[in-house]
Amino acid sequence: MSPSTTTPGQGPGAPGADLASGFPAAGSDPSDEMSVPQYGGMAGLRRDWRRFRRNKLAVAGLAYILFLFFIAFTADWVAPYHYETTNPPAALESSSVQHWFGTDELGRDMLSRVMYSARNAIVVSFGSVLIGLAVGAFIGAVSGFYGGILDIAVMRVVDIMFAFPQFLLLIILVTAMGRGLGTMFVAIGITSWAGYARLVRGQILSAKNNDYVEAARCLGSGNGHIIRKYILPNIVGPIIVAVSFGVPAGMLAESAMSLIGMGLRPPMPSWGNLISAGMMQMYGFPHLVLWPSLTFGLTLLAFTFVGDGLREIYGKE
Template identity: 35%
Template sequence: MSEQTVNNAATSSLPPNPRIQSWKNFYRKIKKNKAAMVGGFLIVFFIIVALIGPYFTPYQPNVQNVMNKLAGPSAEHWFGTDHHGRDIFSRIIHGMSITLYVGFFSVFIGATLGTLIGIISGYYGKRVDAIIMRCMDVLLAFPGILLALAIVSVLGASLNNVIIAVGIFSLPVFARIVRGSTLAVRKLEYIDAIKALGASDARIIFKHILPNVTSPLIVQATLSIATSILTASALSFLGLGAQPPTPEWGAMLSDGRNYMYDAPHVALFPGLAIVIVVLAFNLFGDGLRDALDPKMKN
C-alpha cells in the first residue's frame, strides 16, 4: 500500500471538525428557508451596492439642474429627478451606504452595551440585577421612536446623534435577552466546576458565558438593524437626522411628500428602498432564528 493511500485513509478516518460541521448544519437549515435565503442575498447585494455603487452612478447626488426638476422616470433619469433637478437614482445609491451605516453602527452600540450590561446583571444577580433591570424598565417604558426623538432633541440634529439615539433605544432589548440567557447558563454544573477551580469572573463571563448567549444575540441584532433603519429614517423625515443635502432616504421621503400629486416618484422610490431593505433584514432575521433555535429539528 502506497504512502499516499495510507495518508488518505488516515485523513478519512479523522472525525469531522466540529466548527466546520456546525457551519454546514447552519447552512443546511437556513437553506431550507427560501425567504431567509432571499433576504440574505438581498443584504449581500445591498452591501456590495453601498460599497461600490457610488463610483458608478450616472450623476453626482447633489448636482442640481433646475431646468429639469420633477422630471419623471426616463432612460436618462431612471427614477426621475426631484424638486432641485437632482437624479433620484444616484441619490438612492449614495444613500444606501448612509442607511446601512446607521443601521449597523447603531445596533453595534446597542448590542455591545446591552450585552455587557445584561451579562453583569445576570451573572451577579441580587441587588446589581435589580438596579440594572429597573433602569432598563424605565427605558422600555418609553415608545422607541419617542425615546430616540427625545435623545436627538437634546443632543442636536445630526446623523451621528441619530446613531447614538437609536443605539440607546435598542440597548434595553439586548440587555434583557442576554440577561435571560446568562441566568440559564450560570446555573449549569460546569460553571460551578470552573468557579471551584479558581477561575476569575472575567474569564468565566467572556470565555464560557458569552459564547453561549451569542445565538439569540445574533438573531436580535439582525432584526434590530431593520428597526434601526426605520427609526433613523423617521427621524430624518422629521428633520432631526441627516441634514440637507445629504441623500438620506428618510430626508428624501420628507422632501417628496410635498409633491405627492404632481410628481409621486419623488417619494415613491426612496420609500420603496426603505421597505425593501427593512424587509430583507426581517426575512433573514426570521430565518436565523429558526436555524439557530436548538429546538428546531434538522
C-alpha cells in the same frame, strides 16, 4: 468476568455497537484501523449555513442585503451621479434612460440619492445596533453574572427605559446633540440598549445554570474559559437574531426622524428625507415617493426574512 462478556452493547441499531468491542487490547490503537473525522473549527458554522439555506426567503433576503451593501459602499463609483449634483433644466423628470428613478425638483438623480441613502441607513442602523449592543450586552452580562442588588437596580433602570417612549427620547436627544449622522446613531443606540441588556441578562442567567457549566467547572475550567467556550457560544444565537431585527428597527427610527425633519440634515439623502420631500408633490410626481419607499420597504422585508431564517436556526436546538 472478561471484558468481552461484560461490555454492554448499545442496543439494536446503534451504529457503534458492532465496532465497539469493549476495551482496546494492550498495544492496539483504535485509530489505526479507522479514520476519525475532524471535528471543531468551522463545522458548526457550516451546519448552521446548511440549515439557513433551506429557507429560500431568507436566502433571497440575504442576497438582497448583500446587494444593498455592495451598492451602498461603492456608491461613489457605481452611482451615475453624485447625490448633490443639481441639474435644474431636468427637474422633476420621471424614469428615463439617463435617470432610472427620475429626478427631483432640483434635477438631482433619484437613483443616486436612493443609493447614497442606503449607505446612510446602513451606517446609522449598524452603528446604533453596535452601540446599543455594546452598552446593553455589557450591562446585561454584568447584571446576570453577579446578580444580587446590582442586578435588581439595573433591571429597574431597564424597566424605566422600556416604559419611556423611544421616539420622545430620540427627539430629546437629537435636540440636545444637534442633527447629524453621528448624533443619529448614537441617539438610536442609546434608546435601544435596554432591550439588549434584558436579552443578554436572561440568556446568561439560564446559560450559567446549565449542568454543562458545572461540568466544565468540575473539569477544571476557569471563569474565562467557561464564558468563552460554554456560555458565549450558547447565547450568541439569540443575540444574532436580536441584531437582525435591531438593524431594520434602527433604519425605521432614522427614517421616521428624517421624515419629521429631525434626522439627517439635507442635502444628505436618507430614505426618510426623500419620502418627506416627495410627499409635497406626491400627486403630481409619484416617482419621488415611490422609489425610496419601495427600496426602503424591500430592505425592511429582506431583514425580516433573514431574521426569521436565523430564528429558525438559533431559536430552538
